[in-house]
Amino acid sequence: MKKYEAVIGLEIHAQMLTKTKMFCGCSTRFGSEPNSQTCPVCIGMPGVLPVINKKAVEFTVRAGLALGCKISPYNRFARKNYFYPDLPKGYQISQYELPICLGGVVVLNMENGQSTIELTRIHMEEDAGKNIHEGMKDFSCVDLNRAGVPLMEIVTEPQIRSPKEASAFMKKLRSVLRYLEVCDGNMEEGSLRCDANVSLRPIGSSELGVKAEIKNINSFRFVEKAIEYEIWRQEEVLKEGGRVIQETRLYNTSTGTTESMRSKEEAHDYRYFPEPDLVPIVVSDTMLKEVKATIVELPDEKVGRYVNSFGLPLYDAELLSQEKSIAHWFEDAVNKGGNPKAVSNWMMGELMRLLNETSTRIEDCKVTPEHLIGLIKLVDSGAINVKIGKTVFEEMFNSGEQAEKIVKSKGLLQISNEGELDSVIDGILKQYSSEVERFKAGEVKLTGFFVGEVMKQTKGKANPKLVNEILKKKLV
Amino acid sequence: MEYFKLNIKEANALLQNKDITVKELTESVFQRIEVVEKTVNAFVTVTTDKAFEMVEELPPYQSSNLFGIPMAIKDNMCTRGIKTTCSSKILANFIPPYESTVTDKLMKSGYILTGKANMDEFAMGSSTENSGFFTTKNPWDTERAPGGSSGGSAAAVCADECIAALGSDTGGSIRQPASFCGVVGLKPTYGRVSRFGLVAFASSLDQIGPITKTVEDSAILLNLISGHDPLDSTSATVNVPDFTSCIGKDIKGLRVGIPSEYFIDGMDSQVEQSVKAAISHIESLGAQIVEISLPHTGYAVATYYILATSEASSNLARFDGIKYGLRVPADDLIDTYMTSRAAGFGTEVKRRIMLGTYALSSGYYDAYYKKAQQVRTLIKHDFDRSFEKVDIIATPTAPTTAFKIGEKVNDPLQMYLSDIFTISVNLAGVPAISLPCGFDQKGLPIGLQLIGKAFDEETILKAAYAYEASTPHHTRRPTL
């Protein structure tokens, strides 16, 4: 039996989608020539001064409002001091005592019900550059393109109880940030990164155990794996009568384990103090109102609407609303007259499968909501059956043609002509007389066999309902 | 003719009248530098070539008070393509690829750069003895310090090695050397002048200001360097008046506060006498003298040395030997940081980095940094309350006249006390001017400090001019 429960808190760094950096006018584009997006301010030359990017403040307020945070009307930046070559000023401009957002909440729909994860805070800070060791002999290089890119640091309360919940939280957060267009959520490029604080405590206890901090986890899978491993490791330590020590650990993706990076004793003293080069930021009521107006309908609200108004199952509603572009596609199709359930079925099945298989974004997909509605009509009217419909959908996906045109040009119209089907079925019953005997002797499940043969001969175009009816008549 | 003796106003008049050319004026100044610089050592870099290039590139005419005026710039203001060292070995070869906002403004007004003036390393000091290169001499007595940290700028103005100069003032670094060298030094209100391109010592205290031969020149320069700068968020978005318009106005009825805390035991009696005489003179011009109290004055030096060093410890972290400046190679990263910083910084800079690092450390932050911020607020309130009763405050600029080089260098605490009358002004963020108000028996200049309300430089300029216009002290010049 389990003796311990895990207590998990996350610290997420989300790169903001501003065009320019936090404190200078340099571009934030990813993947450019090293140090090509730098200026005296972001490389920490003597005498230069930071100037706040108002867009970054707006983005953080937008995220804060969407996540139910309290926005501090008066807040300021602080310096976090430490030496590292990727930190050109020797300090990071961050927020400490007065973060811009306090509180907030994220609700997760887990298999065993809803869990509510509270946020501690969201604050703004600048990113550091990147040290490059690979390919260098006895030196390292520094790329400062990322130095000064605006980040939101989102900190949760230690209310997450399982690795699954942690990754569900990350997915939900990513979804919301993408909806708000404040972060692209790209974990591979590092625009969304996660540190996890993990500790164990005896089940039933309300005290917190000693935590280990796992740094820089860069995929949803690793969030789960790293925390899973860390829980296992701490359990082993406790089982053997040992004590978990407070330390920073790194997740090793190749071994799937976490490794000690530094202990509490070696921890930095960041010597935070208010940034004297910047004046306090005042978030006015007018600004709050303006930012509020930019907030679109969020996934949670969409899920509610899809379930209540469209009658979709919760699972489908969640999947369709996770990405704004998918949700828009869905809503577009419904608004243009598509039956929500049918649209959802086609999207969840064929569309998602094909998008995944061909790594296509829905924005670039050749099938339009109108095309899908056309296809659904053909199926509903009996012009084609569902199976043929799937073939037609794939053809639509590849060619961008309308369903009707594909059906016509390929001669896929369903055979609903009773006379035509009659003769096909007669032929089959003659061919398989022994099976007919067995059926009549009570082997009823052979119906499927006969239907299959009819389909084979008609290349799938036979109206299945009609085939069943005729078969039933002829086999009595 | 000795054009180098001219002040801005005089030189400008001759230039506008076509009595002299910019080239003649510039040549005269460089001839003067040629003669006296080896004695005074005011400059880290004399920019002769640059100066004549600037002369060549000037438009034929520009209606600016500063058109063609040779000036010295303290070596902590970045000048594009010109070495900017902060008198530190760690930046000995640093050439900025950008221009500070103040020098950019001067350039647009047509100034000529004669050189980058020596200073205490990173503006930390009161004598230029902390320069990483050499000590500047006081032109009145070359055995003595010119004050600091803007000692090079003040000595250059005093020795006529320029027509005017810019300094920076964090705790008295413009006013104390101005006092020691017998020239006029103005520290504007915090936020009046952009700090962009000024290599930071203590960001919440640093302010650039003019060091000039006369009060009017100070007003002329302040007009040109003031104003909000989008590159400096701490520069104020307040209107910039014409500071010269108050020059020559009478000071009848002006209420002048005299704080008892600024006339203390142990201060030089001749300084006390001269300053008191100056106050009486101001009274005789129609001002009204009011006894006031600034009760938290006694905490100013301690408060300052916690806040300034805290900020400095962080501001100077960027000098790590990685991206620019001195790098002393070592085995690994941490050693490279340590050897580079050990070789690049001087003793006083290291002392202040350590003090500041300590004050900000976890466990000490509340007792030092936070407490000091609270006291800073009290000091500011002292001034706010006083300015409800008076228009300006008059005090000595420094407790003594220029001290001997070497006299205090091994006693940092004594050195810190030489800024005892100037430091509160920076903590409160208000403007103050120092102007000559007499000489001691050794013939060394004494400075009078006039402190004004925030963003009211006009009133102290008006009072300073009224005093200057009716006294002869500013006309006296050292023989070199």
Ligand SMILES: [Zn+2]
């Ligand atoms: Zn930049």
